[in-house]
Amino acid sequence: xxxxxxxxxxxxxxxxxxxxxxxxxxxxxxxxxxxxxxxxxxxxxxxxxxxxxxxxxxxxxxxxxxxxxxxxxxxxxxxxxxxxxxxxxxxxxxxxxxxxxxxxxxxxxxxxxxxx
Amino acid sequence: xxxxxxxxxxxxxxxxxxxxxxxxxxxxxxxxxxxxxxxxxxxxxxxxxxxxxxxxxxxxxxxxxxxxxxxxxxxxxxxxxxxxxxxxxxxxxxxxxxxxxxxxxxxxxxxxx
Numbered sequence: 001x002x003x004x005x006x007x008x009x010x011x012x013x014x015x016x017x018x019x020x021x022x023x024x025x026x027x028x029x030x031x032x033x034x035x036x037x038x039x040x041x042x043x044x045x046x047x048x049x050x051x052x053x054x055x056x057x058x059x060x061x062x063x064x065x066x067x068x069x070x071x072x073x074x075x076x077x078x079x080x081x082x083x084x085x086x087x088x089x090x091x092x093x094x095x096x097x098x099x100x101x102x103x104x105x106x107x108x109x110x111x112x113x114x115x116x
Numbered sequence: 117x118x119x120x121x122x123x124x125x126x127x128x129x130x131x132x133x134x135x136x137x138x139x140x141x142x143x144x145x146x147x148x149x150x151x152x153x154x155x156x157x158x159x160x161x162x163x164x165x166x167x168x169x170x171x172x173x174x175x176x177x178x179x180x181x182x183x184x185x186x187x188x189x190x191x192x193x194x195x196x197x198x199x200x201x202x203x204x205x206x207x208x209x210x211x212x213x214x215x216x217x218x219x220x221x222x223x224x225x226x227x228x229x
Contacts, residue, residue, distance in 0.1 A: 104149060
């Protein structure tokens with residue numbers, strides 16, 4: 001398996017523009033997670049899905065952020081409109097079960113977003 | 117919100133020395149996992165220890181867990197330059213995290229050749 005795939009790897013955009021980040025989880029994994037990593041706040045969970053259904057989006061910063069998972073092999077994280085404070089590395093991760101039962105998460109390489 | 121606090125925030129050692137990183141957490145857990153992140157890359161799972169275990173080994177890694185103190189440590193023995201990375205603890209199965217992992221703030225390890 002190729003692992004978790006994310007695109008683009010780097011994105012530079014101007015404030016106010018729409019940004020769409022994409023993720024393909026590992027085949028067979030029922031859980032998908034979106035994280036944001038910054039120096040100031042560390043690694044934050046934004047939202048996660050189980051069987052394509054959003055379970056907990058309490059980490060999504062505000063209404064400018066939205067995430068979808070139209071099928072088991074694809075998810076998007078959208079920021080509209082983007083702001084400079086959204087600049088961060090965004091990771092997608094997937095797992096085959098619950099963290100509470102000892103399942104590990106497999107991370108993609110991340111998308112480095114810079115909003116000017 | 118972050119569950120774990122890691123200590124030290126940064127560590128610099130000579131190749132061949134041992135590196136010890138500590139993690140403290142706040143709520144009860146089912147397991148604790150350690151991940152490594154190389155610069156510019158995603159996180160990679162290293163080792164998992166369950167709440168009923170006190171110590172676990174994997175190659176040059178040794179993890180301990182003290183649930184009474186809500187703390188864990190990761191020891192890397194005979195370090196190599198390739199071990200240079202950030203290391204994160206993550207707790208699973210806490211009060212509000214049956215599905216998710218909650219990551220600590222990380223320790224940046226530099227192994228000097």
